[in-house]
Amino acid sequence: MEYLDFRSDTVTKPTEEMRAAMASAEVGDDVYGDDPTVNELQDYAAGLTGMEAALYVCSGTMGNLVSLMSHCARGEGVLMGTLSHTWKNEAGNAAFLAGVMPYPLDDSSGLPSEESVKASYQPEGNVHCAHTVLLTLENTHNAAGGLPAEAGRFSDIAGLARGMGLKVHVDGARIFNAVAYFGNDVRDYTRHADSVQICLSKGLGAPMGSVVCGTRSFVERARKYRKALGGGQRQTGVAAAAGLIALKQMRRRLPDDHKNAAALAEGLTAAGYDVEATPRRTNMAYFGVSGHQGDAGAFAQKCAERGLLVGAAGEGRIRMVTHLGVDENAVAAAIDILKDLGARR
């Protein structure tokens, strides 16, 4: 069966242009720093974000992990939203691999409040507490509905943290969705941060990989941790060639995903589904299926039987994500299937 796949923007297949660039990529041994395509990607990412340097890593998870390890010593504290990907969805690696103590912040509205950052801060010198050295922020915020952060609010929170002596790491897996939403510049975020992780394999359509950007010394530490974690790859220019196309050319297509997600949300609402309201929609729509006894897994299964793949995103909650592989016809077809299934059974 040919599926309409709305589970995630990670399901995209590389474009013909990516495949051609991969086939003809100039390569070398990247552990020796000899891969010209990887080096070009890293230089391009650093220039784009206004950071000194960048490092190509296997995945967003690895990018976030090497960032935590590069900013923090074991036993130090990190302020982290409890809905963030680093808290919930990276297999607990902050604790068991980076050895840091995550302090919980409420990020249900995308960004934590100034008050919560101040309240959770632990200065050095108190033997009872892990002292805090880092704040992580996610933009766009996946679990908060794909919410893009307003640059002003973002700089207020990041600026407060830096004023308190904390470093700021941005999980920018989908930061270019935020940039596409506001029509601003990625530097409106990165200039307030010490590091950013950007996924090439989501809306930007590359088959794999992320870049982590920061100062030269941060990137050198991250390179060491990447190696320690087994992420030092060799002729990886083959993959970086697709990443370069993702970063250079695919940012401009993200507004299409946003338009399709808006149409999807509208169609689902019209079909009677409880679509979660959001002040700023990018490429996601979350909705409740309590009318189906609240079992998201069973609901996703019923959709799959009709050729539609959706994500079960927790109890009674479904996520659908728009991307390169689903156009407006796919959105219309998905709405028809969901209408047919019925919002309440």
Ligand SMILES: Cc1ncc(COP(=O)(O)O)c(C=O)c1O
């Ligand atoms: C916000 C966010 N950060 C990080 C990641 C991790 O990326 P990866 O799947 O490449 O490890 C994801 C993956 O979906 C994500 O949504």
